Amino acid sequence: MAGFDLLGDGRPETLWLGIGTIFMLIGTFYFLIKGWGVTDKEAREYYAITILVPGIASAAYLSMFFGIGLTEVEVAGRGMLDIYYARYADWLFTTPLLLLDLALLAKVDRVTIGTLIGVDALMIVTGLVAALSQTMLARYSFWLVSTIAMIVVLYFLATSLRSAAKQRSAAVESTFNKLTVLTLILWTAYPILWIIGTEGAGVVGLGVETLAFMLLDVSAKVGFGLILLRSRAIMGDTDAPEPSAGEASAAD
Amino acid sequence: MPDDPAESVAVLNVRSVVGIAICFVVAVGALFALPALRSQGLGFSEAFWLISAVELVTALGIAYFVLNLHEERV
Numbered sequence: 001m002a003g004f005d006l007l008g009d010g011r012p013e014t015l016w017l018g019i020g021t022i023f024m025l026i027g028t029f030y031f032l033i034k035g036w037g038v039t040d041k042e043a044r045e046y047y048a049i050t051i052l053v054p055g056i057a058s059a060a061y062l063s064m065f066f067g068i069g070l071t072e073v074e075v076a077g078r079g080m081l082d083i084y085y086a087r088y089a090d091w092l093f094t095t096p097l098l099l100l101d102l103a104l105l106a107k108v109d110r111v112t113i114g115t116l117i118g119v120d121a122l123m124i125v126t127g128l129v130a131a132l133s134q135t136m137l138a139r140y141s142f143w144l145v146s147t148i149a150m151i152v153v154l155y156f157l158a159t160s161l162r163s164a165a166k167q168r169s170a171a172v173e174s175t176f177n178k179l180t181v182l183t184l185i186l187w188t189a190y191p192i193l194w195i196i197g198t199e200g201a202g203v204v205g206l207g208v209e210t211l212a213f214m215l216l217d218v219s220a221k222v223g224f225g226l227i228l229l230r231s232r233a234i235m236g237d238t239d240a241p242e243p244s245a246g247e248a249s250a251a252d
Numbered sequence: 253m254p255d256d257p258a259e260s261v262a263v264l265n266v267r268s269v270v271g272i273a274i275c276f277v278v279a280v281g282a283l284f285a286l287p288a289l290r291s292q293g294l295g296f297s298e299a300f301w302l303i304s305a306v307e308l309v310t311a312l313g314i315a316y317f318v319l320n321l322h323e324e325r326v
Contacts, residue, residue, distance in 0.1 A: 055280075063284050092311065132297070
């Protein structure tokens, strides 16, 4: 099995969970230091959200590393499955906040933000039910519901929020598009990994699955934050549309 | 100093900052709370769903406090 049993408790995946904890902590402190002393009103909001995302993820990875965030579920025909439930608790906290970052960037109204977060919560909760179900039929059924909810969330991002971001400025549009592409690719990989992993069909072992989830989590949280916080789109004065070439030369 | 004496300025809302900090601490604590909840007599499912609810509510709390991170003052 891929990995190395760091704690000597028969879990080689602790190597990936330990590395995940370190990456998330580095991301948290990097964003914290970068954001220290920021006075721009809007930038502060992005920093507050983006620091908390890897912050809670590092705690979730630490709890999984020490085996606190782990349980076993008896599944008919598959026997006992190891389920890292802290992963789902982490996603319940972090995915709404990642979506809030995108919603703030696109400057959509609070009803749209509420709808987006509501469908996102449905996606994670049905994923949780899938993880804890004791028959494969129930597991696959709830996985399907969760995946449909994810498609709705991603559709919202790629349509309504994208067109709202386009109305703001070239910097906002560019940053939003980068983050949306990142989110579309990474979030789509999660249900694929789940269905081929130990909680689904069991094609991939727990070590490889934990490594892949760790890489996805670090990219979707720390990678997302790096793109967002390095952009000037988070500053409060980016609402004015960029002047067209003709307007710019006329101004000269 | 603003040109217009009646112009409002956005200042950091201390209550929102405290709210964010409390939500974060509760969310982190909940991630490690399952063994303690089970030792209090709760079954795995009850403890697990309680923790999940705490994570979701604290995330919503943070969303609320971030959206109200500043207040306008004249």
